[in-house]
Amino acid sequence: MNITVTVNGxxxxxxxxxxxxxxxxxxxxxxxxxxHIGCDTTSCGVCTVLIDGTPVKTCTMFAVQANGRSVTTVEGLKQNGELSAIQQAFREHHGLQCGFCTPAMMLVGTALIEENPDPTEDDIRWAISGNLCRCTGYMNIVKSIEAAAETTREGASS
Amino acid sequence: MYPSKFDYLAPETLEEALAVLAERGDEVKILAGGQSLIPMMKLRFAEPATLLDINRIPGLDAIDIQNGHVRVQALARHADVVRSAVIKEENDLMAGAAPWIADPIVRNLGTVCGSLAHHDPEGDWASVMLALDAEVVAVSKEGVTHFHPGADGTQHTGGTRVISIQDFLVDMFTTSLYPTELLTEVRVPRYERGGGNYQKLERKVGDYATVGVATHIELGDDDRITKAGIALTSVYAHNLKVTDAETALVGQAPSDELFAEAGRIASAACDPASDTRGSAEYKRHIVGLFTERSLAESLKIAQGGQS
Known part of the structure; x- marks a missing residue:
């Protein structure tokens, strides 16, 4: 079957x-x-991408379902050669250890900040509750998303 | 893991979808959110010859009020229910249960109607709908004879059927839906003065319930209970509506003793299995506790005038 999917523009x-x-x-x-591919059973969330801005687990979706849709992967986060707010925050706050869950965490964080520019720590923990970090480095992931939300808000108001 | 090969059809109208079902319904699985179906296909527990994707059919994703009911259509996602102002305003049990379905990413695709049609015996929505006395609406192509393979000689000539949730949920992974029918909506009656609550014990986000309890009560002008709904998840071979406990509540003035009695009835009615999530004895204890607690929460909401 012929499909056309827009990926990162x-x-x-x-x-x-x-x-x-x-x-x-x-x-x-x-x-x-x-x-990435982790569990392959819709549990771990490392295969998450954004489809029309919404996080979905791509191990549990067929490519044909994405026909005509717009997909954002971690490769699409960088804007004009610059790290996005969330990428910068993960770098500064050490929001990763082995890096395996990181692309998905950053995409879920991006979608969260888009929907809720001022999330509480609780909001962030709920938002990433479908994503497992096998290093259990959740503290810094949460801090990174908090920081990205802050810089995004500052960027929007300046 | 990869599914077996299948034909993929993604019609853009309901008529086209119903025509496909009328022609080859017994070899078709309908794809809405796919969050239960695709894992089953990848494990090859399900090997449909044809996958009928209904996601491109417009006008099937509403959550709204229609003829005294709150209506949730086939393509409304769990996340849509979580965010819905209509649900928040109208139905406490649905609003309370939605954030406990699967995990936030699965909720972006999975649907309420799909969950009901799939009828995993450990699904949460079936308990919610049993407690609320919901109805589902199924449509099929008109003017064609439709046969139900599971019930001897059962047939009808197509069109729209409204089915009570109790008649719809036959047994685990089995519904009274004909292979040629599409479930287009689930709807629950609106209420004046009532409240509902869902209690779910889960080991981690995204896991099945160790124990789930759905309750809903409505109060009359004399503050007595006029309607009660109680249903249990993961503690029986299928979602269990505890009719005896409901009957014990109706007509009574709400009290801690009354709710404790309902808890005892629910606890006696369930038949949990011992597994990695806990012993049967433990789960039975939690059923009693959750039923009592959930009814108290439902009452609080009903008395607060929220509905």
């Missing part, structure tokens, strides 16, 4: 089998390996 057309998982379309067909 670029339209990609491909002939795919209906059973191709979206995560494999992104990683294998497009070579964007920042989207």
């Amino acid at each position: 670029t339209a990609h057309t491909a002939d795919v089998e209906p059973r191709l998982l979206l995560v494999d379309f992104i990683r294998t067909n497009l070579g964007l390996t920042g989207t």
